[in-house]
Amino acid sequence: MVDSRTGGGAPTVLRMVLGKRLQHLRESAGVTYEQAGRALDVTHATIRRMEKAEVGLKVPYVEKLLRTYGVEEPDELEAFIALAREANQPGWWHRYRDVLPEWFSVFVSLESESQVIRAYEPHYVPGLLQTESYARAVLRAGMPHAPEGEIKRGVALRMERQSVLTRDEDPPLLWAVVDETVLRRQIGGTEVMREQIDHLLQVTERTNVALQVMPFSAGPHPAMYGPFHLFRFPIDELPDVVCSESLVGAVYLDQRDDVSTFLEALDRMSAQAVPVARTRAVLSALRKEF
Template sequence: MADTRTGGGAPTVLRMVLGKRLQHLRERAGVTYEQAARALDVTHATVRRMEKAEVGLKVPYVEKLLRTYGVGEPDEIEGFVSLAREANQPGWWHRYRDVLPEWFSVFVSLESESDVIRAYEPHYVPGLLQTESYARAVLRAGMPHAPEGEIKRGVALRMERQAVLFRDENPPMLWAVIDETVLRRNIGGAEVMREQVDELIKATERSNVRLQIMPYSAGPHPAMYGPFHLFRFPLEELPDVVCAESLVGAVYFDQRDDVSGFLEALDRMCAQAVPLARTRAVLSALRKEI
């Protein structure tokens, strides 16, 4: 999956699923990219981008491709087209497009539809577990010249993202490893940090949150290069997707070999980090030091 710092609208997970299905239908029919492109009178790159969910699924294109791939049943075509229309609808996060970079729109889309979210965070508390005060301090540090209204909008987006952990139907499992540095870096002052650690202690009581701490004493580990998230979905068409962040954007990976490397790093880190059963005790001890 390509770097998404630039490009078209952020894909919804449903659009990704439909792109995978179009690819499967094309390959099953023995149709090449060039042949599919001729049927639409577009370039083969456009067909590739549709399959990779890098562009919206235009309904006339979808209908023509389905027929080109031998899908002739009206009900099957209509069902696919209805899903394509739904996939083209903006997600709830579209309301925050004024403060939401394109690359991070992809992240929120994946986060919203995940079944499992695994993460390593060496700098900050994961966004899904941040308090409002901590989130405000983090955003202000990252955008020192932003107007206060922009910071407020960014905090509101972060708080609304957290609803995914509390939804009634199939909330995702969040399993995060955070570096000890995260808990010792003074962000927003002592009061903000105490409130944040208290929130982390509460989070460990949730059945869908697993939190581990990577202590200084553990020494080097496989992911010292920076933060990343791995998203897993309940839909078999979708592979795991990894987001590796940088200062100005992110790169998304969905190729098996790439994702396997991140998954192995997470497993090794979980073995090195403080065991889950001791997380609360470590947090409580650090809380007394603040």
């Protein structure tokens, strides 16, 4: 589980990769957490946190751990050190740290490096598919006392996040299931809703966007507890990661049994929801209601 509450900055995907590789090297070398900790003059808990990407990975620490684990070949050492330097660089979202809580920094990092993003959203249009006006209304509803400048920064962050879907190199597949409630609840008024549905009609023409609607008529389904996202990466060391959100933060899960539960729920919902091929017809019909 990725702990989004710890210090040291939100873990980037590269830091997670480096942590996994260090764990593999330690285990292959038969070195315990305690032995690795003694090599760095830190506690065994610090080694665990390094491997889980919960703390920054200082280059001298990484180099000493590599030698402790028997890595001596210069090219291999340099490749690890280069990865450590890159992993410690802040992501583009660091520019929004004034309006970006630590737990959501983790989310944006995972989102930015994903190959596949699957989601269930019972309340709002997913952030990657929102218009500026809709995003502003959503943020204002969630932060009724925030100054206007903070709302504007939040909207700007959300709009910049959306560039992941249109980047030139390997944009991820976004496959989302939304409740019918999402498209019927008026966020920002009829004008905003019309614009939002028009936008969904446009983005669902992209080959890397698959949107399904869970109609009221489908009855109960396996994920009626709340919204969540599942991230899959093009990197062998990284398992799928699930983000389950709450009002004050999020829990990130990467254990196989936990992730499998969410994946099964998504698969079952996708079978119950309106097929992707019919989504545009549903959107067009709902558009007329606004």
